[in-house]
Each structure stands twice: as structure tokens, then as C-alpha cells.
Amino acid sequence: MNTSSFGPEITEDGVLFRLWAPLQNKVRLSLEPGGIHDMQPGDEGWHLFKAEAAGPGSRYKFVLSNGLAVPDPGSRFQPEDVHGPSEVIDPSFSWQSAGWRGRRWEETILYELHIGTFTEGGTFLSAIEKLDHLKNLGITAIQIMPVAEFPGRWNWGYDGVLPYAPDASYGRPEDLKRLVDAAHEREISVFLDVVYNHFGPDGNYMPLYAPLFTEKHASPWGAGVNYDDAGAAWVRELVIQNALYWITEFRMDGLRLDAVHAIKDDGREHLLHELAGRVQTAAAGRHVHLVVENEDNNSALLERDHQCRPTSFTAQWNDDIHHVLHVAGTGETFGYYRDYADDVSKIGRALAEGFVFQGEHMAYRGETRGTSSTGLPPTAFISFIQNHDQIGNRAQGDRVLASVPSEALKALAAVYLLSPQIPMLFMGEEWRAEQPFPYFCDFNAELNDIVRKGRRTELSRLPGFDAGTMLDPAAESTFHSAKLKWPTDQNDAWLTFYRFLINLRREHIVPLLTNAGSGAGVYEVAESSVSIAWRFEYSTLRLCANLSNRSCICRVPEGDIFFQLGENEAGMLSPWGVVWTLE
Structure with a gap:
């Protein structure tokens, strides 16, 4: 029996x-049914009570000394x-994929x-109905946006306050396990997005009875989470045990840690390193991968x-590759996009080395950004041309890339899907979905x-912003506008194109990545084209890309061409031309 777990x-x-x-001298337990009971104080601020009449399905709250009844911060x-009662959940589950050990990282093709909003039903169980679509597409891993219990009926997930409880609007905990199990039966890994840099603004009662926050550090959401001040040991345990909970009880294959740059810790061992070490120990031979947003x-x-x-950590979301490809495809140069414009060498650097900014001054931030990434393999970076942030943090939550010319979008997709x-x-990207993905929430009126x-x-800082047409983030219509409209034709041209690229990746790129120490990249630019070479142990992968609206010089390398868009004649590559070779 572990008396010091959440x-x-x-x-x-x-x-x-x-x-x-x-912070409480006395705590009582309120059981439904079962009445109210005095809890016994234990070591280090713990309060305990054994209820013989309780079991799975029992509902309960903790009553503080002032009479306020609060949910369990470790509620399942x-x-x-x-704001309601917590429910006791039986953790046992009959797994049908008990032999699943995960997939190697180089095989990963993520789908956020x-x-x-993934389905009309919007539940864990309804998501299972779409897994065959993802398998047929060639997806090997899904990444689920945060599911920790949040206030209201809809939310992006980053306003969670009870980190152990899958949100009830999506279904019960056993429903999430069914989704994970069904994915594993189809050889699809499951990653979960988790938020350890802040707690949501409504429903977090923990500061009333424990030192969850510290004024020692500030965050964009207020006082920082207390990972290194007085009483920090059990705050650290709250989140580390949470990470272990998802990996062990729900058999997640990995976690994506949100905005780790906002996790401040001046202690002897940074929370991130302790968490990573304990997760890998708990993985016990499984392929478990940790991803950061930084x-x-x-x-x-x-x-x-x-x-x-x-x-x-296995990899990082590479915003830099998104930004350079977004600017190339859309021509947008507002905000941080300006720092990625009018310089094709930044496309080369993002693809060959990972980070565009490796210690250089970034005008948008007004300071230097990044550290050298040249010694890292390409598999240390996750590339994309769409994600929830880059779509949702627009005035209309619009998928701007869905409206660019087809030849441009095909070129961008071919670059990032075939990159190492x-x-x-x-x-929805795979069928060029046009549904927006605006930010939505359902808090109280204030x-x-x-x-x-x-x-x-x-x-309002964005060009062309019109306050009169801004989507109301709290409106039900805004939430429903983000629900995918699934195609009825599985032979849709864009689906076919994406399947083709993913199949090429499986055949030509994944085998190169099995040697984790290979893949150093170098790049050259000529006019508006870029040539990149990644040297692996026995092969060299090369890309020549002209991500512009005019023909330009591009020295297409020797080697077997396994993918080509556009024409290459007399050393000139046509607009939106892409050539991939392997030698």
C-alpha cells in the first residue's frame, strides 16, 4: 500500500x-453515500482515510477546514x-493488445x-471508428491533444486542472483505454499531449491547501508552478507520477510536453530530466518516446x-521548419514570419540542421534565440506544415495552406513528408480539409x-484584423465549426497523393534512419532554390527544391530519382519543383 501517491x-x-x-490542519472525507469522515494526518502533509464501504463507482470530495468541499487533485x-465530486475508478482493464511493445522512433509518422472535433461524436469511442482510415493512410502514431479534465463542455485541452482525469465530455477512462488498445491492434502508437507548465484558470483548488505555485518564478499564466521552492518535492511528484500514470496504466507510447520553456526549475536536477529518467525506467523495454515543445x-x-x-527527450516540435515552409507557400510575413522571409537559406538550414536560429538575434523576440543543433540527427526534430497552434492562433482559425495553389501545397507536402x-x-490535412480550428473554451461568464x-x-496585431468578424472563443458555434467534415470518397485526389508520399517515405526514407548516428545534413542555395544532402552510413539522400513562383537555377544531383514534381531542363527547375534522389 502506497500512502504517498495521488x-x-x-x-x-x-x-x-x-x-x-x-496547509490544512484538518481534512474530512465526504463520501456519496457513506457520510463524512475525519481523515488522519500523516507524514509530510498527507491526510489519509480507509473507507471499507467504498469501492469502484464511489463518489467523494475532500472538505477543508473552512467547509469548502473540493475534488481530488489525483481524481481519475x-x-x-x-467542481463536482470525484469518482473511484477500477484501474484494471482487459487489454487485447497485451503483447504490444511500441514502434521504433524512425518509423513514426505522427497525426495530431x-x-x-476529430469526429462528429467527439468521444474516445467515436475516434476508434477512424483508426482504419489512419492505418490505410500509413499513419504509425496518433498524438492526442490534452485530455486532462477541463472546465465546461469544450476546450482545446490546455486549460486542464485535474491532470489524472480524462475529461468526461470525451468519455470514461476505460473508453480512452479502448482507444489506445484499438490503435495498438492496428500497430498505431498513441502519444498524449500533457501540460506541466501551468494549470487552467477555473477549478484548480490545490493552492488552497498545498504550495502548488511560487512567486519565485513567473509564467504567462501567472505565478510559476512550484518545482524548486519550499514544499516542491510533492508538486514534482504530482506531475512525475502523472507522466508514469499515462505510460503505465494507459499504455501510452509517448508524451508530448507542452511549452517546456515555461517550466522553471533552479533545483539540483531540473524537473524535465528527472521526469524523463523515471519514464524511461518505467517503460521497461517498451518503445516509449518523449517529445517537447520548446x-x-x-x-x-x-x-x-x-x-x-x-x-x-527523443525529439522537439520544429516550429522553424513550419515557419519557413509557411512563408514560402503563403507569402505571409507578419509577426514572427518576417524573420523567416526573403532568405531561402533558412529553408536549407531548417531541413539540414533543425533550428534556423541557433544563437542568432531574432528581431521578433528582440533577443538571441536557440543553441546549435548541427550535431543532432534529423530524427531529433518533428516537422509539419499545420498544427493546432499555427492554425488556431489566427484571427479566424483558418487553414491558410488549404487555400494555396495545388502545385505549391504539393511541393510543401513532398518536402516535409519525405524529409528525414x-x-x-x-x-484533416490529408484531404485538404478547409474547416477552421479556432481557439475555443467554455468557462464561466466572467x-x-x-x-x-x-x-x-x-x-489585433495581425494585418487585416477585423474585431467584428473575430470568432467568439466561448461560442458553441465556434467549437462546432472546428469539427471535421470527413470525405466520403477514399479515392479523393489529395488522400491518394498523401498515401503515395507516405508510402515513398516507408520505402525509401525509413530504412535510412535505422542507423541513429547518421543523417548529417548540408545545404546550398542558388537563386530561389535550395539543395540539401543528408549523408547516411551507406547512402546519400538529396533534395533539390524550388519553392517559388518562377523557374530558377537548381543543380539536380546525380542518383536515382524516386520523386519529382515539375520540370528540370538545362539546369532550371520549374516553379514549385521538387526532386528527391537517393544514391
Whole structure:
């Protein structure tokens, strides 16, 4: 029996309830049914009570000294949302894919999805119905946007407040396990997006009874999460045990850690490194991968050992590759896009080396950004031309790339899907979905108004912004506008094209990546074209790309051409021409 873990523990003679509440002298347990019981104080601020009459399905709250009843921060399920009672959940599950050990990282083709808008039903179970589509497309891993219990009926997921409880609007915890199991039966890995840099603004009661936050650090969301101040040990355990919970109990194949640059920790061992080490220990021989989002482009998190294996984190979302390809395809140069415009060498650097900014001054930030990434393999980076942020943080949440000319979009897709970096699609991209993906939330009236004003201020900086046409983030219509409209024709031209590219990747690119120590890239530019070579142990992969509207000089390398768009004559490559060779 572990008395210092978060959440209830089912035992042979009842349920052990526990709450870490060092700021409370007395805590009571309110059971439905079962009445109210005094909890016994334990070591280090823990309060405990064994309820013999409780079991799976029992609902409960903790009552603080002032009479306020709060949910369990380790709750496994919140059937009545964030302010309601927690429910005891039986963790056992009959796995049909018990022998699944995961997939090697180099085989990964990610597909990011949001449970609430991926299907009309918007549930874990309805998502299962689309897994065969993903398998036929060639997807080997899905990445689910955060599911931790959030306030209201709809949310992107980054406003979660109860990190162990899958949101009830998506289904029950066992439904999420069914989704993971069904994916594994189709040899599809499952990654979960988790948020450890902040807690949402509504429904987080923990600061009332424990030192969850610290003024020592600030974050974009207020006081920083306390990972290194007084009482930090159990705050660290709250999130580390959460990561282990998803990997072990739900058999996730990996986690994507949101905005790790906002996780501040001046302690002896940074939370990120401790978490990574304990996750890898718990993985017990399975292929489990940890991915970061890191605005600072800190390559230290992606370090490899002498055999080029990750020492902490497997890969990072490469925003730089998105930005250079987005600018090339759309011509947009506002905001941070300006720092990626009018310089084709940045396309080469993003593809060959990973980061565009490796310590150089970035005008948009007004400071230097990034560290050197030239020594990292391409598999340390995840490339994409769409994701939830880059679509949703636009005034209309529009998928701007869906409206660019077909020849341009085909070229961009061919570049990133056949690159030795790990590709990631955003749901619906494969059939050129036009549905927007705006930010949406469902807070109380006061918070909804604050969000509206904040979004209006933030988006007003964008060219052409019209406050009168801004989508209301709290409106139900905004949420429903993001739901995918699935094609009825599985032979759709864009689906066929994406399947073709993914099949080429499986045949020509994945075999090159099995040697983790290979893949160093170099690039050259000529006019508006870029040539890149990645040298592997026995082969060299080359790309010549003209991501512009005019023909230009491009020295197409020798070797076997396995993919070509456009014409290449007399050393000139036609607009939006792409040539991939292997020698």
C-alpha cells in the first residue's frame, strides 16, 4: 500500500483515500453515500482515510477546514465536471493488445488530433471508428491533444486542472483505454499531449491547501508552478507520477510536453530530466518516446549519447521548419514570419540542421534565440506544415495552406513528408480539409469575457484584423465549426497523393534512419532554390527544391530519382519543383 501517491487506492478491504494538504490542519472525507469522515494526518502533509464501504463507482470530495468541499487533485474521473465530486475508478482493464511493445522512433509518422472535433461524436469511442482510415493512410502514431479534465463542455485541452482525469465530455477512462488498445491492434502508437507548465484558470483548488505555485518564478499564466521552492518535492511528484500514470496504466507510447520553456526549475536536477529518467525506467523495454515543445530551441534537451540515442527527450516540435515552409507557400510575413522571409537559406538550414536560429538575434523576440543543433540527427526534430497552434492562433482559425495553389501545397507536402525529420500531419490535412480550428473554451461568464478581450488584443496585431468578424472563443458555434467534415470518397485526389508520399517515405526514407548516428545534413542555395544532402552510413539522400513562383537555377544531383514534381531542363527547375534522389 502506497500512502504517498495521488488518487485513491482500491484495496482488498475498501479504498484508501489520501490528500496532500500541508496547509490544512484538518481534512474530512465526504463520501456519496457513506457520510463524512475525519481523515488522519500523516507524514509530510498527507491526510489519509480507509473507507471499507467504498469501492469502484464511489463518489467523494475532500472538505477543508473552512467547509469548502473540493475534488481530488489525483481524481481519475470527474463525471460532473471540475467542481463536482470525484469518482473511484477500477484501474484494471482487459487489454487485447497485451503483447504490444511500441514502434521504433524512425518509423513514426505522427497525426495530431483533438478528440472533441476529430469526429462528429467527439468521444474516445467515436475516434476508434477512424483508426482504419489512419492505418490505410500509413499513419504509425496518433498524438492526442490534452485530455486532462477541463472546465465546461469544450476546450482545446490546455486549460486542464485535474491532470489524472480524462475529461468526461470525451468519455470514461476505460473508453480512452479502448482507444489506445484499438490503435495498438492496428500497430498505431498513441502519444498524449500533457501540460506541466501551468494549470487552467477555473477549478484548480490545490493552492488552497498545498504550495502548488511560487512567486519565485513567473509564467504567462501567472505565478510559476512550484518545482524548486519550499514544499516542491510533492508538486514534482504530482506531475512525475502523472507522466508514469499515462505510460503505465494507459499504455501510452509517448508524451508530448507542452511549452517546456515555461517550466522553471533552479533545483539540483531540473524537473524535465528527472521526469524523463523515471519514464524511461518505467517503460521497461517498451518503445516509449518523449517529445517537447520548446520555444527557446534549447538543443541540450535533445542530447544523444555516444550511440546517438536520446539521453532525455527523443525529439522537439520544429516550429522553424513550419515557419519557413509557411512563408514560402503563403507569402505571409507578419509577426514572427518576417524573420523567416526573403532568405531561402533558412529553408536549407531548417531541413539540414533543425533550428534556423541557433544563437542568432531574432528581431521578433528582440533577443538571441536557440543553441546549435548541427550535431543532432534529423530524427531529433518533428516537422509539419499545420498544427493546432499555427492554425488556431489566427484571427479566424483558418487553414491558410488549404487555400494555396495545388502545385505549391504539393511541393510543401513532398518536402516535409519525405524529409528525414519525423513528419506530423494535423487532422484533416490529408484531404485538404478547409474547416477552421479556432481557439475555443467554455468557462464561466466572467472568464469567457476575459478570454474574449485577451484574444481581441492579441489578434489585433495581425494585418487585416477585423474585431467584428473575430470568432467568439466561448461560442458553441465556434467549437462546432472546428469539427471535421470527413470525405466520403477514399479515392479523393489529395488522400491518394498523401498515401503515395507516405508510402515513398516507408520505402525509401525509413530504412535510412535505422542507423541513429547518421543523417548529417548540408545545404546550398542558388537563386530561389535550395539543395540539401543528408549523408547516411551507406547512402546519400538529396533534395533539390524550388519553392517559388518562377523557374530558377537548381543543380539536380546525380542518383536515382524516386520523386519529382515539375520540370528540370538545362539546369532550371520549374516553379514549385521538387526532386528527391537517393544514391
